[in-house]
Amino acid sequence: MGKLKKLMGMLKVFRSKKFILITIVLFILVVFPAVGYYAWQKRIPQKTALVLKNIVHNLFFEKHHPGDIYGVVHIEEMEEIELSKLKLPEEEKEKEEIKKLEKELKQLKKEEKLAKAPKPKPKRVIKPLPLEEYPKEFLPLKKVLHRPFKMGACAICHQVDKHGKVIKKGKKYPLTKGRVDELCYSCHKERYTKKYDHKPIKKGECLKCHDPHQSDTEKLLTAKTVPLLCVKCHSPKNAKRLKIKKVVDINVKYKHKPVDKDCRNCHDPHTSNYKHLLKTSLDWKMDFCLECHSKVKDPKVRKKVDIKNWIKTVKVKHDAVYDKDECANCHNIHGSNYRIMLKKPMVEQCLSCHDKEVEKKETGEKLIDMKKHLEENKYWHKPIKEVEKKGGCAACHNPHGSNNPYALKKFFPTEFYLTGLKIGEVMCFTCHKEKERFTEKRTTKATKFRNGDENLHWRHTQGKKGRTCIACHDPHASKWPTMIGKYTDFNGILFPIRYKKTKTGGSCAPACHDEFKYDRITPVKNVGEIREEFK
Numbered sequence: 001m002g003k004l005k006k007l008m009g010m011l012k013v014f015r016s017k018k019f020i021l022i023t024i025v026l027f028i029l030v031v032f033p034a035v036g037y038y039a040w041q042k043r044i045p046q047k048t049a050l051v052l053k054n055i056v057h058n059l060f061f062e063k064h065h066p067g068d069i070y071g072v073v074h075i076e077e078m079e080e081i082e083l084s085k086l087k088l089p090e091e092e093k094e095k096e097e098i099k100k101l102e103k104e105l106k107q108l109k110k111e112e113k114l115a116k117a118p119k120p121k122p123k124r125v126i127k128p129l130p131l132e133e134y135p136k137e138f139l140p141l142k143k144v145l146h147r148p149f150k151m152g153a154c155a156i157c158h159q160v161d162k163h164g165k166v167i168k169k170g171k172k173y174p175l176t177k178g179r180v181d182e183l184c185y186s187c188h189k190e191r192y193t194k195k196y197d198h199k200p201i202k203k204g205e206c207l208k209c210h211d212p213h214q215s216d217t218e219k220l221l222t223a224k225t226v227p228l229l230c231v232k233c234h235s236p237k238n239a240k241r242l243k244i245k246k247v248v249d250i251n252v253k254y255k256h257k258p259v260d261k262d263c264r265n266c267h268d269p270h271t272s273n274y275k276h277l278l279k280t281s282l283d284w285k286m287d288f289c290l291e292c293h294s295k296v297k298d299p300k301v302r303k304k305v306d307i308k309n310w311i312k313t314v315k316v317k318h319d320a321v322y323d324k325d326e327c328a329n330c331h332n333i334h335g336s337n338y339r340i341m342l343k344k345p346m347v348e349q350c351l352s353c354h355d356k357e358v359e360k361k362e363t364g365e366k367l368i369d370m371k372k373h374l375e376e377n378k379y380w381h382k383p384i385k386e387v388e389k390k391g392g393c394a395a396c397h398n399p400h401g402s403n404n405p406y407a408l409k410k411f412f413p414t415e416f417y418l419t420g421l422k423i424g425e426v427m428c429f430t431c432h433k434e435k436e437r438f439t440e441k442r443t444t445k446a447t448k449f450r451n452g453d454e455n456l457h458w459r460h461t462q463g464k465k466g467r468t469c470i471a472c473h474d475p476h477a478s479k480w481p482t483m484i485g486k487y488t489d490f491n492g493i494l495f496p497i498r499y500k501k502t503k504t505g506g507s508c509a510p511a512c513h514d515e516f517k518y519d520r521i522t523p524v525k526n527v528g529e530i531r532e533e534f535k
Helices: 001-017 016-041 043-062 089-116 148-151 180-185 197-203 226-234 236-242 255-261 286-293 319-325 346-351 370-375 454-462
Strands: 297-298 303-304 487-490 495-498 507-508 516-519
Touching: 001 016, 016 043, 226 255, 255 346, 346 370
Parallel strands: none
Antiparallel strands: 297 303, 487 495, 507 516
């Protein structure tokens, strides 16, 4: 009960006039502004006022029938229509105003954008230069003219003033671009993007090879021919000065034809995907050379024969040809002062490999150290001694391979006896054509190897056991001018010949017989015997 009375006492506060007055005031201050703001946003007062205004106008000024429709609503139905949905003239105007403002804003943005955009560069004045005004150093004109130069349109490459006249600073005429290559590429759109670029291309030095104005050579080259242009950098002298590794000497006795005509037959002067700026992937391999050299002149048939297949199928292959598959092992590809463009004089070239014992791949036979052999013997076979005249090693050997022993050009018996063969069939008789030396039993002219008038050449080569040339002679070098060998090879055994020379004859004591002498003036009667197995 006590609590109830206390609660009833507290409720008395709500019955007081002050409390009610304060509550009403607070309600008016809080609720009325909120409701008013909402109504204003919904445009209820404006629309209501407009409708009332129209009603008053119609009732008292134009006096429409109270039941007529005015605008979009009956007067009686006005309370049932949501005024915010009415399309009133004021709203249409506002929309039009908004559209107009939006349009103006759009236009302003467009103008602002245009104002910020970079202004187009003023067009350059290109005033063609009349021929009579060309600088004297360009006259008379050459055969090939750069197109802008021909047009007199100097302004394409050089800076000009507002009158279109080329600007000169000191002795120079400034270009329109900072780098020469950038200026060139502005017209010549092809960029070089392959694996290997020519150094001037890398450095943007187009003017190393091309004249920007005129030339007497195609492509506006700065030399009379392509080879002459290339050796401006690649000649031995200039290459050394410019520290260039690739050296080409065109001032040589024997030039490779493409070098003499046009280096571009093998190389691309700008860029390539292959080493040495070659046009093919074959590098300096044999197949690269054989693309042109597949046919060579065969003196025997006097016409060109295809050696491409032959060089790969011969029985006796020269290792130098197949070492790394490169012809450049022996030949200087661009040219040299030695026959067939060898890197060295022929004998010296061959001895660069044959300066030691070399094993034949086909038979395993050891070839002698030819360099040592030549050094130890005074008398050399004429083809070796007189290289230019007689042909050097290639007079007898085919350096690219052969079907004959030792890669000889023709048949040559390596056996001791000349069984079943005629003398003329042996390669030696290609040069040694004196057949009577072997056909006349007695002579005083055909040979010096005679005892009186007895022809000892004839005696040694007749019958079933006629000796071959190599049985007695060394085809490379000897201690005697007659090229008598130190040894004779009989079934793989080397027997000393023991040759002695006298002014009018000589003697020998090989395994075949006792010492036999001969003398051209006073014939010798030998008492020794020929061993039975050699008879």
